[in-house]
Amino acid sequence: MMTCEKKDLITIKEASLFATKYIGKNVTMANILYLVQYGKVKKYGENGSTLICKSDLVSYYESANGKREIEWKEKLGSDLNWALSFDNFKEADTTKHVHRLHPYKGKYIPQLVEYFLDNHIDNFKKDVYFQKGDIVLDPFSGSGTTMVQACEMGMHAIGIDVSAFNALIGNCKVMKYDIANIIIETNRITNTLKQFVSNSHIREFDEKLTQKLYEFNNLYFPVPEYKYRLHHKEINEKEYSAKYEKEFLPIYQELVSKYSIKLKQDNDETFLDKWYLPSVRSEINCVYEEIQKIQNPDTKKIISVILSRTIRSCRATTHADLATLVEPVTTTYYCHKHGKMCKPLFSILRWWETYTKDTIKRLKFFNDLRTNTYQYCLTGDSRTIDIVKELNTVNKDLATLVKRQKIKGIFSSPPYVGLIDYHEQHAYAYDLFGFKRNDELEIGPLYKGQKLEAQRSYVEGISAVLNNCKRFLVDDYNIFLVANDKYNLYPQIAENTGMQIVNQFKRPVLNRTEKDKGAYSEIIFHLKRK
Numbered sequence: 234m235m236t237c238e239k240k241d242l243i244t245i246k247e248a249s250l251f252a253t254k255y256i257g258k259n260v261t262m263a264n265i266l267y268l269v270q271y272g273k274v275k276k277y278g279e280n281g282s283t284l285i286c287k288s289d290l291v292s293y294y295e296s297a298n299g300k301r302e303i304e305w306k307e308k309l310g311s312d313l314n315w316a317l318s319f320d321n322f323k324e325a326d327t328t329k330h331v332h333r334l335h336p337y338k339g340k341y342i343p344q345l346v347e348y349f350l351d352n353h354i355d356n357f358k359k360d361v362y363f364q365k366g367d368i369v370l371d372p373f374s375g376s377g378t379t380m381v382q383a384c385e386m387g388m389h390a391i392g393i394d395v396s397a398f399n400a401l402i403g404n405c406k407v408m409k410y411d412i413a414n415i416i417i418e419t420n421r422i423t424n425t426l427k428q429f430v431s432n433s434h435i436r437e438f439d440e441k442l443t444q445k446l447y448e449f450n451n452l453y454f455p456v457p458e459y460k461y462r463l464h465h466k467e468i469n470e471k472e473y474s475a476k477y478e479k480e481f482l483p484i485y486q487e488l489v490s491k492y493s494i495k496l497k498q499d500n501d502e503t504f505l506d507k508w509y510l511p512s513v514r515s516e517i518n519c520v521y522e523e524i525q526k527i528q529n530p531d532t533k534k535i536i537s538v539i540l541s542r543t544i545r546s547c548r549a550t551t552h553a554d555l556a557t558l559v560e561p562v563t564t565t566y567y568c569h570k571h572g573k574m575c576k577p578l579f580s581i582l583r584w585w586e587t588y589t590k591d592t593i594k595r596l597k598f599f600n601d602l603r604t605n606t607y608q609y610c611l612t613g614d615s616r617t618i619d620i621v622k623e624l625n626t627v628n629k630d631l632a633t634l635v636k637r638q639k640i641k642g643i644f645s646s647p648p649y650v651g652l653i654d655y656h657e658q659h660a661y662a663y664d665l666f667g668f669k670r671n672d673e674l675e676i677g678p679l680y681k682g683q684k685l686e687a688q689r690s691y692v693e694g695i696s697a698v699l700n701n702c703k704r705f706l707v708d709d710y711n712i713f714l715v716a717n718d719k720y721n722l723y724p725q726i727a728e729n730t731g732m733q734i735v736n737q738f739k740r741p742v743l744n745r746t747e748k749d750k751g752a753y754s755e756i757i758f759h760l761k762r763k
Contacts, residue, residue, distance in 0.1 A: 237275075237277060237286035237288065237289070241286050241287045241288060242277055242278075242284040242285070242286060243284065243285060243286075243287060244282075244283070244284060245262050245265050245266060245269075245283055245285070246262055248262075248265045248285050248287075248290060249261060249262045249264070249265050251287060251290065252264070252265065252290055252294065255290070255291065255294060256294055256303050258303060258306065258307070258311070259311060263356040263357070264315070265285070266283075266355075266356050267315060267316045267355075267356065267357075268285075268290075268293060269283060269285060270316075270355060270356075271316065271321055272321060273293050273298075273299075273321070274286070274289035274290060274292075274293055275289055298318075298320045301320075301743075302315050302318075302741075304752070305741050305752045305754075308752040309739075309741070309752050309753075309754045310739070312739050313739050313740070313741055313754060314357055314738050314739055314740050315741065316355070316356075316357050317345065317348065317357075317738060317740030317741070317757075318740060318741045318743050319342060319344045319345070319743075320743055322342075322344055326344070327342040327343065327344060329343065329598075330381075330595045330598045330599040330602065331381055331406040331407075331595050331596065331599045332376075332378065332381060332406070333591075333595065334402070334405065334406055334538060334542070334592060334595060335376065335402050335538055335541060335542045335545075336542065336545060337375060337376035337399075337402065337658075338653055338658050339375070339646075339648075339649075339652070339653050340375055340376050340378055340646075341378060341646050341715055342378075343378055343381065343382050345715070345740070345757075346378055346379050346382040346383075346644055347382050347386065349362060349363075349644055349713050349757070350362075350363045350369065350382060350383065350386055350388065350644065351363075351386060352364065357738065362641075362642060362711040362713075363388060363641055363642065363711075364388075364641075365386070365387035365388060366387065366388065366389070366606075367388050367389070367641035367642075368388070368389040368390065368391065368634065368635060368638065368639070368640045368641055369383045369388050369389070369390045369391075369640070369641065369642060369643070369644055370390070370391050370392075370393075370620075370640045370642070370643045370645075370702060370705070370706070371390065371391070371392045371393070371643065371644060371645045372392075372393045372615035372643065372645055372698050372702050373393075373394065373615065373645045373646060373647050373648060373698075374392030374393055374394040374399060374400065374403050374610045374645075375394065375399055375403070375646070375655075376399065376402050376403060376406075377392055377399075377402060377403025377404070377406045377407065377610060379392065379644050379645065380392050380403055380406070380407050380608040380609075380610060381403075381406050381407060381599075381608075383606070383608060384407050384603050384604060384606055384608050385599075385602050385603060385604065386604070387604040387606060388606060389606045389607045389608065389631060389634060390407075390606075390607075390608045391608075391609060391610075391611065391620060391624070391631065391635070391640070392608070392609070392610030392611065393610065393611050393612075393613055393615045393618055393620070394610060394611075394612060394613075395612070395613065395614055395615070395655075395671045395674045395675060396612070396655055396656055396659075396671065397612045397668040397669060397671075398541075398656075398659045398662045398663060398666070398668050399610075399655070399659075400610040400611065400612040401534060401537070401538065401668075402538060403610040404534070404609065404610050405534050405535050405538045406599075407603075407608040407609075408531055408534070408535070409531075409600075409603075410531055410532065410535060410596055410600075411529060411531070411532065412593065412596060412597060412600070414529050414532050415532050415535060415536065415593060415596070416593060418527050418529075418532055418536060419536060419539070419589045419593070421523070422520055422523040422524065422536070423585065423586060423589065425519065425520075425523050426516060426519055426520055426523075426581075426582055426585060427582065429515075429516065429519045430516065430580055430582055433512065433515075434492040434493065434494070435492075435494075435512045435579050435580050436580065437492065438488060438489075438491075438492040438494055438579065439579050439580060441488055441492075442485065442488055442565075442576060442579075443576075445481075445484055445485075445488070446481075446565065446573075446574050446575070446576060449477075449481055449484070449574060450573040450574055453477045454477075454572060454573040454574065456572075456573075459572060459573075460572050463572065470569075474567035474569075475567070477567070477574070478565070478566060478567045478574065481565055481574055482564065482565070485564060485565045485576075494512070494579070495510075495511040495512070496510060496511070496563040496564075497510075497511070497563060498510075498511050498514060503664050504660040504661050504663075504664045505517070505661060505664045505665060507561060508548045508549055508550070508558065508561055508661070509544070509547065509548065509549055510549050510563065510577060510578070510579055512579050512580060513544075513547050513549070513578060513579065513580065513581055516580060516581045516582070517540070517544055517547075517581060517665065520540050520543075520581070520585065521540065521665060524536050524537055524540060535592065535596070537666065538592075539585070539588050539589055539592050540585075540665075541659070541661070541662045541665070541666075542588050542592075543581050543584045543585045543588050544581065544661055544662075544665070545659075545661060546578075546584045546588075547578045547581045547584055548661070549561045549562050549563060549577045549578070550562055550577075551566055551568060551570075551575070552568050552570045552571060552575060553568065553569050553570045562577050563577060564577075565577075607628060607630060607631040607634065609624065609627060609628045609631055611623045611624065611627070614671075614674050615698040615701065615702065616694065616697035616698050616701055617697075617701060618701065620635065620640075620702075620705050621635055621636055621705065635705060638707075639705060639706060639707045640702075640705050640706045640707065640710075641706075641707055641710065641711070642706065642707075642710045642711040642712055642713070643702065643706075643710070643711075643712040643713065643714070644713045645713070645714055645715070646714070646715040646716070647676070647677075647695050647698075647714055647715075647716060648675065648676055648677045648678070649677060649716065649717055650677045650683050650687060650688055650691045650720060650722070651677060651678070651679055651681055651682045651683035651687055652677070652679060653678070653679055654672070654675070654678050654679040654680060655675055655678070656670050656671070656672045656675065657672075657679075676690075676691060676694035676695060676698070677690075677691040677694065683720075688720050688722060691722060692722050692725050692726055692729065693729075695722075695726050696725075696726050696729035696730050699712070699726070699730040699732070699760075700729075700730050703730070703731075708762065709761075709762070710761065710762065711759065711760075711761060712732070712758075712759070712760040712761070713757055713758070713759055713760075714757070714758045714760065715755055715756075715757050715758075716755060716756055716758060717753075717754070717755040717756070718756055718758075723756075723758050727758075727760055730760075731762065731763050732760040732761060732762060732763060733760065733761060733762075733763050734758050734759065734760055735759050735760065735761050736758075736759040737756050737757070737758055737759070738756065738757040738759070739754055739755075739756050740754060740755060740756075740757065741753070741754050742754060742755055
């Protein structure tokens, strides 16, 4: 274990002055205490005195996260609360257990929810807002992150979402299952799918194509030589890739012809028609039909989510365009993401097996963490829904609890203005499962844009949600809303709802799924009754 020489040990105040001089930016004592509290630098000292080592500070500020903290505060402002970056967590932590049962664009990490729901206080969070046994509301439930964390932390939770598919995802995450039944049914479906695939030429075709690509890539895109030459600008990637993309095409076409592979469906009227190769579509239908045979309703729901997760990964698009679809891809192509020739997916089998095993593992893990509390996501419009009335039809115990003790507060991330069409991101699932789409009820959807009229509509929508939900809250409620309020709309929202913004926590968002990895922040608005 590394030690620190006594002469290098300094107090928190001295560390603040030293760090300010070292990096040329103001570093407060609170900033230093954050580094200690979250294990960025080691704590020395006894009998209540906190000392830290100068060399530890230097090491942190020279590390990738340390440099990023300095750079981002310079761009986004010194009020950026780096304690809420959670930069000490790996991706496996931020997508732990059931949080990764299904992809969802725009969700916050569970550590952010936990930070505000748990009973700790620190130099940034001065009060405890929720206790075990409280009821937490998320009127924009999305993929159910707040409900999952409430369940893990001994709190009851209610979600509301206008999207039926979002509600399905959230409820599947917090549901209690007969794991043995899930294993029996997924094994049955997997065996049926394997038989279905073996009766076609797809597997043999796919294996031959994979082998040809392997040989071709070794010859013209060898690892790591090819990427080295790209990095040193010895190769013009655009010209080089276009040449060999064209050269491989006849090999691909010959295999397609030999195995009589159909590359397009007969029409492209729906998402499933347009974005899936015929062989993939037929396998989807095969699994879907087997799911309909399941008798246990909870098992049926979670296996439907596994299928949805599978088909999302099997769309006919390039690896670089999975998040933002451009055009369907039906041939081999040069992949800029992987630096080699790649192919579209012709079968769902591998992904189905992968996600089946992963889901069962995550459900088992969460089952050991969950508490004996109630969570449920209602499908409805948060601007008008009667929470107690709707709960009475699906979870009478939770409805009774709400009537008896009321909801303690809200932790939620409302949609941003003109950023995402929440139904469209899961269009494949709406096509497959036949859920009713409520696009017209979305607040701040992408198709409305971000101009003044869209902003006005957004303010009205969020205000209506809060005014409706207030009816079910305790008098001394705490509301936390996560938003990137670049149009400064939340002061007006607070005014419209008879609330006041009592605090703002500005946090850096480090792990974004979008291609833009630049400095980005969001604010957690803390609202209370005026």
